[in-house]
Amino acid sequence: MQTSEHNQALSSALKGKARLRVLGLTFDDVVRYFFGGNAAVAVVVLALILVFLLKEGAGFFGQNRTNIQVYRKAGLEYVDMMRAPLEEFSSLTRTLNDVRLKRFRALLAEGRDTDGANEALKEYDDFATAFGAAASEARGVVSDITEVATAVKTRAQVSADREDEREMLLKGGKAEQAAALKVDVVDYEKEIKLITGVAPAWKAAVTEMQEKLRGAVSVARGADWGKGDKELAKVLVKTENFLSVLPKADARMAAWRWDEPVPLSRSVTAFLFGREWLTASFWQDWYGILPLVSGSLLVSLIAMAIAVPFAVSAAIYISEVATPGEKSFIKPYIEFISAIPSVVLGFFGIAVLGTALRSLSQVEWLNWVPGFPMSERLNALTAGCLLAFTSIPTIFSLAEDAITNVPKHFKEASFALGATRFQTLVRVLIPASLSGIISAILLGFGRVIGETMVVLLCAGNRIAIPDFTQGIGMLYEPVHTMTGIIAQEMGEVAQGSIHYRALFMVGIILFLVSLLINFVAQRVVRRYRISIG
């Protein structure tokens, strides 16, 4: 009797779960589906973002190829072969101007007045004028042909636009309107003949230029006023180099074919290794990512060079040296930095830091610092300093965790053997947490390279590869970054245009860089777990 009652109680207890079912689901099931659902949504959203990014970016290479194709067909490439030597020549004449300015200043310092100085430089001026005038014929030829090529390109673009429009109409079922739309087909062959027809005139102009330049160089070499000036001698040597290289352009121009197809690889290399990012240009748009990558890297490296020593030292101090009182103050204080909105930091950079750094660079007794005084208020260094500030909390927190997480018994063993605090730190704690510290630095780097607002506001936004020949001075050059260019230009491009897709490609490159950094950081962390067993 008792046993059966007992059995009943047991079975009702075991079946008790059934009473909690709602819509056939127990509470446990609901919890499981809720969390599982959330995780699934996160995965799907991330996948959609990736697909969108790739879809929008992928069309770029085809469009860029067409872009380069038009550049070739319309003869712009041909004209650029003539423009290139002229630009080189322009830089030579600019250097001559610099040399004159220096001499002029030297003369004033000797005590002459302005007129006297000008008088003394008369012979130099004559030489410089003759030098500059040597290219006037060639410039004329190029300037004429530039207009022709631009016109061809414009017509090609208009007809391409019309073609697109017609296709849209056909797709929309408006066949009549489509038929009415006149598409002006550009006869490239005819136009190109016009452009390549300039070759004899160009050749004549180049020959004239060579002769005049040789004459000018020999005058400068022989004259008294040119003796002992090293910079002038440099310009003359450069000019001679220029003259010897000049004929090579002719061979390239002769070999050039307007109808040679552009391979897709050219479109890819023009993007990845292109040295120019030039948009909305009257001549030719280039989407080369190098200036942006180098700008991003320069700014990030400056930031890391400043942030790493501060953040890692602070982490070591907090985890090993600080008293509990200091710890409870400094740690939240540093972590508070990440609460400052980056736009506020950028504003601070423009209003305070940029100006302060430039005034500092103008201080007389700091002249020995390479690159001082800096010419731009907003430059890579300004942005780098602020980025360092934003990355310090990331590096500090993670590095501090890494050091604190070194098992206590390593520290005890070291102390028990008679090690000082410093010896324990250097010989045990840092080696044991090194990979943690490295991954903290990498994650800080990832944070910095993805930061947008600060660089947009403070990096100076000049799209150019930093001039590495400047040495330290390149730190003070304004640069543009991958993140900055997306933020700046995405708002004003037409959806689906080549520029739009180019920005997406920049986004993808940025994404890949961040992914790589995170991947490496995780690998390092995994090693770190093994190493401390």
Add this chain to the structure above:
Amino acid sequence: MSVDFATPTVSLVKTEPSPNSSATGPIQATAPVPMIEVENLDFFYGKSQALHGVSLKIPARQVTAFIGPSGCGKSTLLRCFNRMNDLIEGTRIGRGHIKIQGIDIYDPSVDVIALRRQVGMVFQKSNPFPKSIYQNISYGLELQGVKDKARLDAVVEKSLRGAALWDEVKDRLHTSALGLSGGQQQRLCIARAIAVEPAVILMDEPCSALDPIATSKVEELIQELKKQFTIVIVTHSMQQAGRCSDKTAFFYLGKLIEMDVTQKVFTKPAQQQTEDYITGRFG
């Protein structure tokens, strides 16, 4: 004035003949010179008192075992001997002294680093550094600035032989110490401790994480080591205390209840509490 714990005092103690090496006599008529002397010690963690008026003398070159239930203060006292408690925030000595070779080690003039070189320690959990076997042993000497490769080699071999580990690891001295088994790691830690030639070795439950075979190896080792070092061992195992110690101190609730020759404590304890504990009636 800083008190120097370096070699002279040590060599003095080490060359001193032990007047009574046999601990089995009923009463130690001529007690050996105490290595460590604790006088009326009160010890606090913050506001809670962990030791109440403990006084004892630990003879040189013998094994002294501390037994007692968890939380009785035996590990705390052990960690006072090399001032490892300094690393814990809020600890302090309330009253009393600890003297090692007659020097009050809590005197402000004492160099803690030198003290710890003289009073080595082996921990409950074997804790070799994530370095090679060789580097683990040479670490203590390198801290003292020894760079002579030949001397380091000699010390590494001597220490590993001393810890009965040499034959097992001589072919892989430069592989990671973390690749050793638990028992080997613990003997490596002992080798590491003796490499700096301390006067005293403190062992805080050195065998609690080891299997019986590894445990018996460590116990044999302790018997070897006591010829050269003063050993203080904290253990939860009555058998271990009985097997390898010369003297046993029983602690309960932060007080030293009884300390005497091991055989006497285990056969004819003077206090009822001791008898209850070792016969398993409480604790």
